[in-house]
Structure formats: structure tokens, C-alpha cells
Amino acid sequence: MDERASKARGLNRLRRAEHVDAAPADAEKAAAAPRPPAGQPVVEFRGVHLAYEGGHVALDGATFAVERGEFVFLVGQTGSGKSTLMRLLTKELEATAGTVRVAGRDLAVIDHKKVPFYRRNIGVVFQDFKLLPNRTVYDNVAYALMVTGHSRKEIRRRVPDILRLTGLATKLHAYPDQLSGGEQQRVSIARAFVNHPPLLLADEPTGNLDPETSIGIMQLLYRINRTGSTVLVATHDHAMVDRMRRRVIELEKGRIIRDEATGLYARDENTREFAARLRGDLSGRPDLDGGE
Amino acid sequence: MDSVNFFLREALRTLRRNAMPSFAAMVAVMVTMLVLGVFIPIVQAANGAANSVRGRVLVDVYMTTGATTTDVQRVRMKLDGLADSPKIQFVSKDAAFKQESKRDPEAYALLGANPLPDTFRVTPKNADDLNSLKAQLLKIKGTEPAMESVRDRRDDTTKILQATKFVKITVGVLAALLIAASIMLVANTIRLSLFSRRREVEVMKLVGATDPFIRWPFVFEGLIVGTVGALGAVMVLGLAKVAILDPLASDFALIAAPQTLAFPLLVLILLSAGAGLSALGSVVSLRRYLRI
Numbered sequence: 383m384d385e386r387a388s389k390a391r392g393l394n395r396l397r398r399a400e401h402v403d404a405a406p407a408d409a410e411k412a413a414a415a416p417r418p419p420a421g422q423p424v425v426e427f428r429g430v431h432l433a434y435e436g437g438h439v440a441l442d443g444a445t446f447a448v449e450r451g452e453f454v455f456l457v458g459q460t461g462s463g464k465s466t467l468m469r470l471l472t473k474e475l476e477a478t479a480g481t482v483r484v485a486g487r488d489l490a491v492i493d494h495k496k497v498p499f500y501r502r503n504i505g506v507v508f509q510d511f512k513l514l515p516n517r518t519v520y521d522n523v524a525y526a527l528m529v530t531g532h533s534r535k536e537i538r539r540r541v542p543d544i545l546r547l548t549g550l551a552t553k554l555h556a557y558p559d560q561l562s563g564g565e566q567q568r569v570s571i572a573r574a575f576v577n578h579p580p581l582l583l584a585d586e587p588t589g590n591l592d593p594e595t596s597i598g599i600m601q602l603l604y605r606i607n608r609t610g611s612t613v614l615v616a617t618h619d620h621a622m623v624d625r626m627r628r629r630v631i632e633l634e635k636g637r638i639i640r641d642e643a644t645g646l647y648a649r650d651e652n653t654r655e656f657a658a659r660l661r662g663d664l665s666g667r668p669d670l671d672g673g674e
Numbered sequence: 675m676d677s678v679n680f681f682l683r684e685a686l687r688t689l690r691r692n693a694m695p696s697f698a699a700m701v702a703v704m705v706t707m708l709v710l711g712v713f714i715p716i717v718q719a720a721n722g723a724a725n726s727v728r729g730r731v732l733v734d735v736y737m738t739t740g741a742t743t744t745d746v747q748r749v750r751m752k753l754d755g756l757a758d759s760p761k762i763q764f765v766s767k768d769a770a771f772k773q774e775s776k777r778d779p780e781a782y783a784l785l786g787a788n789p790l791p792d793t794f795r796v797t798p799k800n801a802d803d804l805n806s807l808k809a810q811l812l813k814i815k816g817t818e819p820a821m822e823s824v825r826d827r828r829d830d831t832t833k834i835l836q837a838t839k840f841v842k843i844t845v846g847v848l849a850a851l852l853i854a855a856s857i858m859l860v861a862n863t864i865r866l867s868l869f870s871r872r873r874e875v876e877v878m879k880l881v882g883a884t885d886p887f888i889r890w891p892f893v894f895e896g897l898i899v900g901t902v903g904a905l906g907a908v909m910v911l912g913l914a915k916v917a918i919l920d921p922l923a924s925d926f927a928l929i930a931a932p933q934t935l936a937f938p939l940l941v942l943i944l945l946s947a948g949a950g951l952s953a954l955g956s957v958v959s960l961r962r963y964l965r966i
Binding site for chain 2: 472495498499500501502506512513514516525526528529530573577
């Protein structure tokens with residue numbers, strides 16, 4: 383079987399699953415689901431302020447909105463507030479002032495006990511992958527389904543699908559330390575996406591990877607975005623962002639100093655065209671990491 | 675049932691993967707249970723000895739050496755008329771001689787004749803009534819020439835009671851200190867083993883596992899570690915009982931004291947204490963890592 387065909391089939395299944403998931407399975411899911419009614423932004427920050435203990439201001443009056451299906455980059459130097467913003471969205475942190483809404487729901491009113499149900503609707507990808515070293519690739523991905531109460535049959539059906547989609551079909555039984563950085567990040571993305579979250583957050587997903595591997599990861603994130611998920615990527619890799627031609631929100635010392643969709647925003651290109659364009663652009667620029 | 679299965683499998687998997695910390699925790703539980711298993715019977719035996727001494731509160735009525743059988747019978751009738759009907763035991767001069775010469779045959783052989791008087795041992799139903807009983811007996815003695823003297827053993831009793839009280843307090847304090855130290859050892863070992871797995875807990879939280887879902891495998895793990903540790907302690911105690919205590923029991927009254935706990939009951943207490951302690955220790959130590 384041709385690998386491309388298999389991936390396409392995987393993608394189709396995912397789209398179908400996405401459609402099925404649109405009807406929330408239980409009341410708790412419904413209470414916290416970041417799938418907004420039509421016309422409502424998926425993510426909305428209004429005058430969000432966050433100061434850490436000791437007075438360090440991490441976010442200062444951040445206001446922006448992300449619509450459903452958008453692919454948005456958060457850029458800025460280390461310490462500019464990108465990760466803080468992400469952690470506000472996963473509700474690891476609480477805003478000191480202002481409101482953070484996800485799918486129209488104010489995160490401040492989500493009860494501590496409901497937070498896990500809220501998080502099941504958000505996929506998170508980290509720079510350091512955060513894989514469980516004692517589990518195989520399959521188990522790492524299956525774990526996200528187990529904790530959310532999926533049956534074994536369901537897990538057996540879904541995990542191979544998502545691993546095929548992320549190009550890991552042959553690595554099912556490998557442990558994280560037997561994989562390259564790029565492969566580990568793919569596992570991390572597979573785990574984040576296996577629940578088909580309407581919102582995917584990636585914090586420096588290519589921070590530890592070489593340029594060619596980074597393109598593969600970006601291509602994967604773009605593919606996920608094309609299934610309808612809203613994707614938010616924090617990065618300090620300006621060069622990559624410029625070439626991706628997606629909406630960019632730039633932070634500096636906790637303030638938003640730029641929020642623009644580049645003129646060349648190309649919504650309809652397929653993933654292969656997307657990657658080819660990235661490679662083409664990149665091959666013309668040997669200083670790939672020179673953006674920093 | 676499916677989730678109990680899952681929790682049990684998870685617990686066994688982590689036990690296998692973290693063999694060293696788990697073993698350390700097991701040994702800590704075993705030491706604690708050994709301390710408990712040794713001190714519970716010791717404290718009980720000391721208590722039992724004190725109680726049996728307290729039970730020996732009695733008044734001795736000595737007859738004159740020349741008292742005849744008629745005298746004895748007359749006194750007996752008077753004693754039977756005592757208020758509150760105390761227990762009355764007659765020890766004839768021959769029986770007393772036999773008993774005493776068994777203890778020190780040489781000395782009594784030298785004596786030749788029997789110097790011991792006939793004796794009535796009068797035991798009050800309630801140890802607190804000793805004084806009124808003695809007063810009644812002294813009154814009878816005033817009218818009865820065949821009665822030599824009325825003597826209680828209060829001085830001896832007080833001394834023995836003081837000594838056993840001292841032993842009880844010392845053993846109690848020692849046991850409390852040792853048990854406290856062992857509990858801290860167990861808590862610390864569990865905390866160390868959890869610390870090495872905080873990353874796992876972090877990942878569980880981020881993929882949307884609820885707190886109980888994260889906690890249960892740790893509870894099962896604690897139960898297994900505690901039960902195995904306590905079983906080890908029980909085996910050591912059982913071996914010590916068969917090899918050391920039982921052969922000595924015929925020589926030392928304290929060891930053979932009937933007031934000590936039955937061995938199977940002790941085993942049950944140790945097993946449940948071991949399992950409970952270590953499961954509780956896991957849950958308490960886990961709390962700080964759940965606050966994400």
C-alpha cells in the first residue's frame with residue numbers, strides 16, 4: 383500500500399471523527415468545549431494582565447482574538463510572554479486582570495475540578511516533547527485516550543491511525559530515547575491531536591530541531607490545521623514565521639506590538655505545496671536559522 | 675471494572691519500572707511493621723503483668739502455730755460471715771510447708787519442724803474494698819485468740835505496680851518514637867519515588883486526566899508496596915516466634931503472658947496497617963504534584 387494513500391485515508395478518517403466529535407459526548411465536555419458557536423472567536427484575550435509573585439509582569443494588557451480554523455504564530459524574544467500566554471490557555475496560570483475566553487467561555491469561571499475536562503479539548507505540544515520515557519510510542523499516544531476514558535477497542539482503532547498520519551507507523555513499539563528529535567516531536571503532536579482537539583497549542587515545537595525536520599513538523603501542524611483545528615504556535619524563529627505566511631502576533635515584554643496577517647496569506651494551498659514552498663523559499667536562503 | 679483493571683496494571687507497571695524506589699519503600703514499611711510487631715506484644719505483656727499484680731490484692735489471716743482443727747473451723751465460719759462475701763482460700767500449714775520447701779529445700783530441711791502457721795487468704799471482690807475488709811478482719815481478731823495476725827501485702831503490691839508502670843511508660847515512649855521515625859521513613863521514601871515521577875503526573879494533567887484518575891494507580895501501588903512490606907515483616911516475626919520465643923515461653927512468664935494478642939490477629943493488624951499507611955502516604959505525598 384502506497385504510504386501517501388494510507389496517510390490520505392488516515393486524514394479522511396480523522397475528518398470523519400472530527401465530525402462525529404462535534405456532538406459532545408457528555409455534559410462536562412459540553413461545559414468546557416472550545417468549539418465556539420459560528421462567528422465566535424476560539425480564543426479571545428481582553429486586557430489580560432499577568433504579574434508573577436515578586437512583581438515581574440509577564441503579560442500587560444494583551445488583547446486579541448483568534449477565529450476558528452486560523453493558524454497563528456506568537457513570536458517574540460525569550461521572556462516576552464509567549465509561554466505565559468500558552469499557559470493561560472491551558473489554565474496552568476490565572477490572569478491577574480482581564481478575561482481569557484476560549485470558545486466564548488471565560489476560563490476564570492471554570493471550576494478546578496472541571497479543568498481536566500476543559501483540557502481534553504486542547505492539544506498541547508512542547509519544545510521538550512514531554513513524552514513518558516517508560517512507554518512506547520503507541521502507549522504514549524494511547525495514554526491520552528486512556529485518561530479520557532476511551533475503550534480499548536477505540537484506542538486500538540485510533541492510535542495506529544494517528545501514528546500513520548504523523549509518519550510514525552513503523553515506530554509503534556519504539557521507546558522515546560530510540561527516536562530522533564523530530565520523531566519525538568511527531569509523537570508529541572500525535573498525542574496532542576489524537577483526541578481531535580478543536581484547539582492545538584504548540585510552544586516552540588521546532589526549538590530543538592534542525593531546519594529540515596522543522597519543516598516536517600510545520601507541515602504536520604499545517605495538515606492538522608487543515609482538518610479544521612485552530613492552531614497557535616509560539617516560536618522565536620522569525621525566519622520560519624516569515625516564510626510560513628500566516629497570521630503573526632508579536633510580543634515584547636508582555637505587550638502585543640504587532641498583530642498582522644501577512645499579505646501573502648495562502649489559505650488554500652495543500653500541505654505538499656505548502657512544504658514545497660517552504661523548502662523552495664528556504665533553499666534560496668541558507669541562513670535558515672539566521673533569524674535569531 | 676475496566677478502570678480497576680487499568681489502575682492495577684498501571685500500578686504493577688510502575689512498580690516494575692521503578693524497582694529500586696519501590697523496594698526501598700517496601701523495606702521501610704517492613705521495618706515499621708517489625709517495630710510495631712515487636713512492641714505491640716511487649717506493651718501488652720507489660721500491661722498484663724501489671725494487671726495480674728493488681729489482681730493479687732489480698733489480706734492474709736495467720737493462725738497461731740498451736741491452732742487446732744476446731745479453731746480453724748470456727749475462724750472459717752466467722753470469715754464466711756464477712757460482708758460482700760470475699761473469696762476465701764485456706765492454706766494448711768502442711769501445704770504451705772510443702773510449697774515453701776520446694777522453693778528452698780535445703781533451708782527447710784535444716785529447720786526440721788514446720789514453723790509455718792495455717793493461713794486464710796482473703797481476696798476482696800473489688801481491690802478498692804481492701805481497707806474495709808482489713809478493718810472487719812481486725813475486728814474479728816479482737817475476739818478470736820486463735821488468730822495470730824492480719825496482714826495485707828499493700829507495700830509489696832505498690833512496689834510492683836510502680837515498677838511495672840515505669841516499664842510500661844518506657845516501652846510506650848520507645849515504641850512511639852520508633853513508630854514515628856518509621857512512618858517518616860516511609861513518607862520520605864514515597865515522596866522520593868513520587869518526585870522522580872512528577873513529570874509523568876504533569877503530562878497526565880496536561881492531557882486532561884482527572885485528579886482521582888491520576889491518584890488511583892498510586893493508591894494501588896501504595897497498597898501493594900505496603901502489603902508486601904508487611905508480609906515480609908510478618909514472615910520475620912513468625913520465624914522469630916517459632917525459633918526464639920516459643921522455646922523460651924516455658925521459662926519466662928512475661929513471654930507466656932496470656933494477655934498478649936493472638937498471633938493471627940497481630941498479623942491482620944500489621945497487614946492492614948502496612949497497606950493503609952503506605953497507600954495514605956502515597957496520596958498525601960501526591961497532593962503537591964496535583965496542584966497544576
